[in-house]
Amino acid sequence: MIVDKRDTKVLSLCHEYKEKKRCPECKSLETKKKGFITSQIKTERGLIKRKSQRFYCKNCRKSFTYKGYNKRLKVSEELKRKAVSDFVTTKNSLSEVAERYDIGKTSILRWLPEIAQEYPTITFIGSPSGLITLDGKELKVKGKKRVLLTAIDALTKELIYYEVFNNESTQSGHIFLNKVKSFYPGRIKGVISDFGRGKCFIGLVEKIFPNIPHQVCLVHFKRYVWLFLPKTKRSKYFWRNRVLKEIINRIISAPDRKQSLYWLNKLKELRPFFRAKYHRRFVRSVITNYDHLTRHYDYEYLPKETNQIENLNRQLERKLKNLDGFKSETNLNFFLKIWFSNYKLKVENRPS
Numbered sequence: 001m002i003v004d005k006r007d008t009k010v011l012s013l014c015h016e017y018k019e020k021k022r023c024p025e026c027k028s029l030e031t032k033k034k035g036f037i038t039s040q041i042k043t044e045r046g047l048i049k050r051k052s053q054r055f056y057c058k059n060c061r062k063s064f065t066y067k068g069y070n071k072r073l074k075v076s077e078e079l080k081r082k083a084v085s086d087f088v089t090t091k092n093s094l095s096e097v098a099e100r101y102d103i104g105k106t107s108i109l110r111w112l113p114e115i116a117q118e119y120p121t122i123t124f125i126g127s128p129s130g131l132i133t134l135d136g137k138e139l140k141v142k143g144k145k146r147v148l149l150t151a152i153d154a155l156t157k158e159l160i161y162y163e164v165f166n167n168e169s170t171q172s173g174h175i176f177l178n179k180v181k182s183f184y185p186g187r188i189k190g191v192i193s194d195f196g197r198g199k200c201f202i203g204l205v206e207k208i209f210p211n212i213p214h215q216v217c218l219v220h221f222k223r224y225v226w227l228f229l230p231k232t233k234r235s236k237y238f239w240r241n242r243v244l245k246e247i248i249n250r251i252i253s254a255p256d257r258k259q260s261l262y263w264l265n266k267l268k269e270l271r272p273f274f275r276a277k278y279h280r281r282f283v284r285s286v287i288t289n290y291d292h293l294t295r296h297y298d299y300e301y302l303p304k305e306t307n308q309i310e311n312l313n314r315q316l317e318r319k320l321k322n323l324d325g326f327k328s329e330t331n332l333n334f335f336l337k338i339w340f341s342n343y344k345l346k347v348e349n350r351p352s
Contacts, residue, residue: 023057023064030058075103083108084115088338093322109331116334119341122159128186129155131302134177134193134201135309136168137316141326147172148336150309151180154192157308159344160184164332173201177208188212190302194220195289202292215295218252219305225282237276244274248286257297264290312343 021031034056052065087097098105131154139146147168151160161183165172193201194217205214229241254260296302326332
């Protein structure tokens with residue numbers, strides 16, 4: 001039988017028991033057994049003594065084992081997977097995981113790409129609801145800020161797509177939304193997001209998803225208003241602050257469109273009454289973005305908040321707060337691949 005030389009490397013490492021061993025160096029079958037190699041391998045149960053058969057090549061006069069030439073496995077594959085999994089998916093820091101398994105911190109980071117390769121590419125395999133939720137989260141690589149943009153199905157919570165960018169801008173948002181559109185397996189019926197840094201999502205969603213309703217998260221907007229409107233009674237505009245907060249709340253939380261428009265007109269009538277600079281900013285924001293804030297009145301199936309993807313970001317934040325950023329872009333990408341794969345498994349196994 002003629003064997004392609006390109007296949008000999010694979011053939012030399014996939015022999016059956018008691019089959020003639022091929023030399024991994026010169027690919028010769030002129031080999032014989034030559035004693036044993038005794039060593040210790042580190043596992044979850046501690047150090048275990050191991051005895052491996054050694055072979056000798058009569059052609060190139062090299063010794064080798066079933067692992068190949070000059071290769072000795074010091075740590076078991078199970079320990080590698082366990083250590084990397086604990087580092088990525090638990091709240092333990094890198095130092096805590098290294099101390100638990102009595103291994104070096106750099107070893108865990110070195111195994112990260114190897115173990116990540118075992119995880120398949122994330123694909124959407126569920127039944128799409130047609131509703132997409134978008135959000136961004138800041139990360140750090142070598143002390144520099146990065147932004148993680150993520151999209152999930154608003155009802156099934158299944159991950160659609162994620163990508164890391166240098167910043168949250170119109171350019172990065174355009175690339176991200178186009179990929180979300182191409183990866184989503186069903187017809188898109190609605191998009192839910194916050195405004196995004198610099199409101200980068202507003203115009204882009206209308207451009208990339210034309211004629212599709214876009215609802216801005218009301219929880220984010222209320223949090224933004226409540227945070228920057230002074231609550232103290234010492235404020236010169238304390239009473240006006242309370243009135244503005246109540247009107248904004250009634251506009252976006254009214255039971256129907258009719259009452260919402262009633263309070264919007266009230267806000268326009270009282271506009272001269274709100275004199276502070278931050279008053280004018282909030283009034284202008286509500287009037288300008290009224291359609292996106294109240295899209296749920298016209299499409300009752302649209303969620304009013306992005307709680308599902310916020311929960312995902314909170315789970316990721318619990319892990320990241322124990323890490324002092326990432327040392328390289330490579331480590332970040334492999335870390336996220338494993339983390340999102342485990343998140344997807346939790347979602348698939350969650351009872352409906």
